Amino acid sequence: MREILGDLGLFRDRRFALLFAARTISMLGAAFAPVALAFGILDLPGATATTLSVVLTAEALPMVLFMLFAGVLADRFPRQRVMQFGEWANAVAFFTLGAMLLSGWTPLVGLVAAAAFSGIAVAALYPALTGIIPEVVPPERLQAGNALLGLGANVARMGGAVLGGATVVLVGGGWALAVSGALFATAGVLISLVRPTPLVRERGERHSVLKDLREGWREFSSRQWIWVVVAQFSILVMAxxxxxxxxxxxxxxxxxxxxxxxxxxxxxxxIGTIAGVVVSLRVRPRRPILVGTLLCLPAALPYFLLGTGSPLWLTVLGAFVLGVCFDVFGVLWMTTMQREVPPESLSRVSSYDALGSLMFGPIGLMLAAPAAALMGVQNALLACGGLVVLSTCAALLSPGVRNLRAPARLEAVSS
Structure with a gap:
């Protein structure tokens, strides 16, 4: 109990409290979006699963393409400012999508353009967030800080999933998307108030973007545990x-x-991710990447349940298990990267992480509708579960994944 209270003491730091509030509100906005966008698009006259695939691909593809550049920006410029841009750009994108659905003027090219702008905004956020946390949280509290930020995000996801669905049912997807835009705008204001400890950057010759990217690639590719798990996630995220x-x-x-x-x-x-926070606050495995990778195997469970026609309550339980496992994985993964990668390269390495993990995501979105038409929705979901299992088992063959150890003081905590 004393250790948990000590972790909660992070909220006494104004910078962490503001970052926590901004991240939580941003994730609440993001949680409204999947239900609102999916059913808002599907309810349009003449819309099909292909229409939804096109719009979601338009969001995912720019996110992937812009990710590396966003990592360079976040290592060159104050990460707080990069995050502000991402939040406010997302607000513009979702206000636009909401206005289009509410007005009834929904040309596909307009929906695609707004979704693409949102993808660029999301790309700006991830590398900057990964890098700004060590500028706000003391090194010995990194895992607790990541877990608490995850707690806020997970509560927001839960509330947003419920409120987003209710808003869609009661007043339609357009209003839900407008609420998302307002939440992103609020998060941007809160981020502007954070005053992180500035990263000390060496003065000297200004590097080109390509040289910065090469240096980031060197840091990324020299760590087997990173690139193997990223390769695993490229398949897992596609599914x-x-x-x-x-x-x-x-x-x-x-x-x-x-x-x-x-x-x-x-x-x-x-709800599963919230339960996962309790675990991730206290667990200190000797081999964090091995444990995190093993926790990816249960992510296949909800797809197997959906694909076999299981009742709704059982599929919800499967989703809960997925949430627990992914939350613990996420905290272990981010904390290990923040400890193992030099701070001046952290955002670029995290951008390679995000790019590699997400690069096949648009392919999954594009193939989903044809796969459903070819083999049926349930069989396509079973195939998704199979890809999750196969990619995870392949990653476990790597010595770097199995053998990377946490710092000695963390091993002592876990013993």
């Missing part, structure tokens, strides 16, 4: 994008009960 983005909502609309059922699924996942 999750297809399952969560298109196939799951499609099955929910066809046979599970529509947006309310899919909101329940997402809420079950969000």
């Amino acid at each position: 999750i994008q297809a399952g969560h983005g298109v196939l799951g909502p499609l099955l929910a609309k066809e046979s599970l009960g529509g947006p309310a059922a899919w909101s329940a699924f997402l809420a079950g996942e969000a």
